[in-house]
Amino acid sequence: MKYIDEFQDPELARRLLDEIARTVTRPWAMMEVCGGQTHSIIRHGLDQLLPDTVELIHGPGCPVCVTPLAVIDKALEIASLPDVVFCSFGDMLRVPGSDRDLFRVKGDGGDVRVVYSPLDALRIAQRTPDKQVVFFGVGFETTAPAIAMTVHQAKRLGVRNLSLLVSHVRVPPAIEAVMRSPDCRVQAFLAAGHVCSVMGTSEYPALADTYRVPIVVTGFEPLDILEGIRRAVRQLERGEHHVENAYPRAVSAQGNPVALRVLREVFTTTDRTWRGIGTIPDSGWRLSDAYRDYDAEHRFDITGPAAAEPAVCRSGEVLQGLIKPHECAAFGIICTPRTPLGATMVSSEGACAAYYLYRRLSPPHTEEKASVD
Amino acid sequence: MCLAVPGRVVGIEERNGTSMARVDFGGVVKDVCLAYLPEIEVGEYAIVHVGFAIQRLDEESALATLRLFERIGALDEEFGDAWARAAAESETASEEENR
Numbered sequence: 001m002k003y004i005d006e007f008q009d010p011e012l013a014r015r016l017l018d019e020i021a022r023t024v025t026r027p028w029a030m031m032e033v034c035g036g037q038t039h040s041i042i043r044h045g046l047d048q049l050l051p052d053t054v055e056l057i058h059g060p061g062c063p064v065c066v067t068p069l070a071v072i073d074k075a076l077e078i079a080s081l082p083d084v085v086f087c088s089f090g091d092m093l094r095v096p097g098s099d100r101d102l103f104r105v106k107g108d109g110g111d112v113r114v115v116y117s118p119l120d121a122l123r124i125a126q127r128t129p130d131k132q133v134v135f136f137g138v139g140f141e142t143t144a145p146a147i148a149m150t151v152h153q154a155k156r157l158g159v160r161n162l163s164l165l166v167s168h169v170r171v172p173p174a175i176e177a178v179m180r181s182p183d184c185r186v187q188a189f190l191a192a193g194h195v196c197s198v199m200g201t202s203e204y205p206a207l208a209d210t211y212r213v214p215i216v217v218t219g220f221e222p223l224d225i226l227e228g229i230r231r232a233v234r235q236l237e238r239g240e241h242h243v244e245n246a247y248p249r250a251v252s253a254q255g256n257p258v259a260l261r262v263l264r265e266v267f268t269t270t271d272r273t274w275r276g277i278g279t280i281p282d283s284g285w286r287l288s289d290a291y292r293d294y295d296a297e298h299r300f301d302i303t304g305p306a307a308a309e310p311a312v313c314r315s316g317e318v319l320q321g322l323i324k325p326h327e328c329a330a331f332g333i334i335c336t337p338r339t340p341l342g343a344t345m346v347s348s349e350g351a352c353a354a355y356y357l358y359r360r361l362s363p364p365h366t367e368e369k370a371s372v373d
Numbered sequence: 374m375c376l377a378v379p380g381r382v383v384g385i386e387e388r389n390g391t392s393m394a395r396v397d398f399g400g401v402v403k404d405v406c407l408a409y410l411p412e413i414e415v416g417e418y419a420i421v422h423v424g425f426a427i428q429r430l431d432e433e434s435a436l437a438t439l440r441l442f443e444r445i446g447a448l449d450e451e452f453g454d455a456w457a458r459a460a461a462e463s464e465t466a467s468e469e470e471n472r
Contacts, residue, residue, distance in 0.1 A: 008437055036376060089423070090455020106456075114455040117424020119406055139423075142377060146425045149408050157389065194377045197420060197428040221441055249434045250420055256427055259409040348450065 034192035035062030035349030057321035064347035087121040118150040125162035145259035148266035163296040173283035188232040200255025276316025315342030377422035379435035
């Protein structure tokens with residue numbers, strides 16, 4: 001009662017939950033990849049409404065969370081330079097570097113600006129030709145095309161005082177890394193819907209086949225997630241492992257062909273370090289050689305300080321689904337959304353912040369279950 | 374930032390050789406680049422992420438999502454003043470540290 005009345009269509013939610021409960025005959029664990037999905041699941045208490053036998057494991061799908069400390073430190077170093085306008089999405093402001101954040105750099109006199117779109121940074125560069133404008137390019141495949149088009153336009157328009165600090169990551173290699181972990185408990189994936197809006201679903205059949213794991217493309221509204229879970233459970237119970245699209249209103253198999261073309265022109269894949277997880281082969285984008293002049297790391301002589309993450313922070317294990325946020329000793333005590341140790345707490349889409357905000361301080365399946373009636 | 378929000382295209386114009394739209398997100402109107410969805414027309418709905426339209430969406434789904442986002446405060450998170458939010462959070466953090 002506590003949660004289900006908040007649904008857009010409580011009756012449909014009830015029917016989906018009933019069908020999941022009827023279908024499931026033994027325990028299953030599935031991972032939602034997208035941080036927006038994690039946020040929605042915890043906020044609406046979906047994990048409490050599900051049968052005890054269906055466990056949701058929270059995946060590494062928050063780009064803010066997985067941006068390495070060393071890259072944050074580079075951003076802070078560049079943003080502190082004179083004659084630099086440093087532009088970023090708002091949710092990077094409070095991500096802690098080794099000793100400060102972008103908010104502090106701004107307070108200390110740095111020209112740090114929050115923009116809604118990377119095209120805003122291009123406009124700032126056009127209006128302030130005497131400054132170097134740097135944009136912090138963070139995000140998954142949903143965000144990367146916007147950055148790609150910005151660089152593409154800068155080159156086309158001959159704008160030379162714009163560069164990008166790029167830390168883009170790709171979802172499929174992260175899924176592969178999760179499956180290859182010796183501690184992996186994941187038996188199915190709810191794939192991130194808006195990543196697939198851009199990329200389509202062509203990268204997933206090989207993964208589903210190789211690791212014999214169902215992959216269901218899922219939206220992030222409560223009913224979308226329940227439908228994704230229903231389909232994943234159905235496959236698991238039948239012993240199937242293929243790709244299903246449970247979010248067809250926003251995802252087609254081929255994705256967005258125009259975006260893919262620009263993405264592949266401007267970026268090339270590269271090994272990328274994920275905060276708390278380590279290096280995953282081929283898991284990121286970097287600017288291709290044709291756009292190397294727009295790479296801030298190439299343009300500015302920065303090394304970034306030797307960065308070490310706080311030893312007590314277990315966000316890496318949270319990101320891999322090995323522990324739940326409240327199983328970390330620092331959770332809610334010395335690590336809160338206002339005093340975060342790791343980025344899973346500082347980003348509103350991080351699993352730790354979602355657990356903290358919605359007061360999920362004990363394991364979901366030991367709490368009193370929320371009633372569906 | 375992860376969020377992609379549906380909005381209704383209310384106007385289209387060419388700017389710097391690029392097709393740009395004015396898009397209404399339940400009252401908040403923003404400039405949106407149509408480079409990745411060039412065929413969309415005024416009156417249609419699109420999913421928009423960091424200022425780029427990435428996929429068409431039917432009206433019913435778009436309005437349902439906008440209502441949900443409005444209720445859970447996601448629109449404010451996406452379009453509100455990020456500096457004001459960060460400042461408020463930092464002030465509260467300082468107060469907690471001083472306690």
